[in-house]
Amino acid sequence: MQLDATSLVPLYQQISDELVTGILTGEYPEASQVPSTTQLAREEQLNPATVLKGMNQLVDAGLLEKRRGVGMFVATGAVAAVKRRRRQEFITVQLQQLIADARALDISEEELVQGIEEGYDNARD
Amino acid sequence: MRAIKLSHLRKSYGHKQVLTDVNLEFEAGKIYALLGRNGVGKSTLLKIIANQILKSGGSVSLDGEELQDNERLLNDVYLMGPQTLWAPDRNVKWIFNITKQFYGGFDDEYAAHLVKVFRLDTKKRLAQLSTGYKTIAKLIVALCVPSEFVLLDEPVLGLDAPNRELFYDELLATYGKRPRTFVIATHLIEEIATLVEEVTVIADGQVLLADTAEHIAASAHTITGPAQKVVEFTAGTTPLQTHHRGAVTTISTLANLDGREVPAGVTVKTLPLQQLFIALTAGGQDDE
Numbered sequence: 001m002q003l004d005a006t007s008l009v010p011l012y013q014q015i016s017d018e019l020v021t022g023i024l025t026g027e028y029p030e031a032s033q034v035p036s037t038t039q040l041a042r043e044e045q046l047n048p049a050t051v052l053k054g055m056n057q058l059v060d061a062g063l064l065e066k067r068r069g070v071g072m073f074v075a076t077g078a079v080a081a082v083k084r085r086r087r088q089e090f091i092t093v094q095l096q097q098l099i100a101d102a103r104a105l106d107i108s109e110e111e112l113v114q115g116i117e118e119g120y121d122n123a124r125d
Numbered sequence: 126m127r128a129i130k131l132s133h134l135r136k137s138y139g140h141k142q143v144l145t146d147v148n149l150e151f152e153a154g155k156i157y158a159l160l161g162r163n164g165v166g167k168s169t170l171l172k173i174i175a176n177q178i179l180k181s182g183g184s185v186s187l188d189g190e191e192l193q194d195n196e197r198l199l200n201d202v203y204l205m206g207p208q209t210l211w212a213p214d215r216n217v218k219w220i221f222n223i224t225k226q227f228y229g230g231f232d233d234e235y236a237a238h239l240v241k242v243f244r245l246d247t248k249k250r251l252a253q254l255s256t257g258y259k260t261i262a263k264l265i266v267a268l269c270v271p272s273e274f275v276l277l278d279e280p281v282l283g284l285d286a287p288n289r290e291l292f293y294d295e296l297l298a299t300y301g302k303r304p305r306t307f308v309i310a311t312h313l314i315e316e317i318a319t320l321v322e323e324v325t326v327i328a329d330g331q332v333l334l335a336d337t338a339e340h341i342a343a344s345a346h347t348i349t350g351p352a353q354k355v356v357e358f359t360a361g362t363t364p365l366q367t368h369h370r371g372a373v374t375t376i377s378t379l380a381n382l383d384g385r386e387v388p389a390g391v392t393v394k395t396l397p398l399q400q401l402f403i404a405l406t407a408g409g410q411d412d413e
Contacts, residue, residue, distance in 0.1 A: 007394075011319060011339075037301065042294050042297045045320055047156060047319065050339065
């Protein structure tokens with residue numbers, strides 16, 4: 001995991017984001033067990049309460065399931081749910097940022113659209 | 126909830142007042158950082174809790190009962206400090222055994238594991254051990270006693286970087302298995318910043334700051350940018366330190382900035398615990 005203590009994003013949120021990325025990339029497939037609080041705490045040298053808070057966010061969001069006495073597992077349907085969440089984030093955050101950056105550089109809407117189309121063409125090759 | 130509670134704790138050596146009015150709590154099952162400049166009285170405070178020196182006033186209690194000279198309760202408090210209390214001609218094995226008798230328990234299995242990972246020779250006498258290995262021997266004892274409140278005064282003294290990493294790793298492992306209170310007094314703040322749940326800073330004989338690490342991280346900020354904009358953005362907060370470099374001003378502050386819109390040209394970052402500690406205890410303005 002790549003955690004940044006100087007980021008304005010709280011560490012528990014970073015843990016939660018990293019786990020979500022792991023679910024998306026297939027590092028943690030559905031129904032598989034994710035590392036325990038102590039395991040993650042040791043790997044990242046974090047207080048277990050921080051790790052637990054990050055994990056509990058995902059339990060609340062229905063992405064992780066607690067199995068008493070066993071550990072935490074990726075919920076079925078988690079990948080689709082994460083994609084839905086990230087897709088929405090992409091449209092409302094990253095895309096808006098891209099447009100704002102383009103405008104700051106005086107890149108016109110036409111130029112931007114053209115660039116995007118070219119990018120898609122290249123990706124198809 | 127069990128807790129060690131200090132109220133209006135005072136300690137003077139002759140005419141010199143070290144602790145003037147300390148009020149704080151160490152709750153069960155949490156890892157604390159106890160921070161303070163050299164000579165501020167961290168060791169004194171820990172020794173008073175462990176009944177190794179007498180306080181001058183105030184109270185130190187556990188479960189609401191006065192801790193001083195209370196042998197039953199003191200069994201639940203273990204202090205590992207820079208001093209070595211055992212005779213130098215004793216070997217490590219003997220130390221493990223005497224601790225077991227004294228504290229009515231000792232995790233032999235875990236001690237054996239720690240001896241192995243740290244490569245400690247338990248047949249060696251204390252006098253034969255290097256500073257680092259003396260620390261390791263003492264750390265193993267501290268991690269294997271049954272006490273619920275473990276006070277670690279300079280726990281990594283003389284340890285090289287790999288052994289320090291190993292210690293932090295083992296601390297989290299044993300804490301995960303058997304959550305208990307650890308109070309860590311150290312100057313290597315950066316190394317324990319994300320490991321602890323609570324932070325206590327002592328200055329001028331009192332508690333200057335006692336808060337959760339999470340809350341501190343959420344409110345400790347540095348704000349950098351053009352002077353005018355930085356001052357406007359931080360209006361209403363108390364700057365801990367102000368630096369000017371050319372037209373660029375940096376203010377560090379301990380304040381909730383949620384909901385304030387960051388103006389263009391201004392950068393807001395989280396102030397790491399060590400930098401916060403310096404800003405808090407070095408104090409004052411540094412206008413140059």
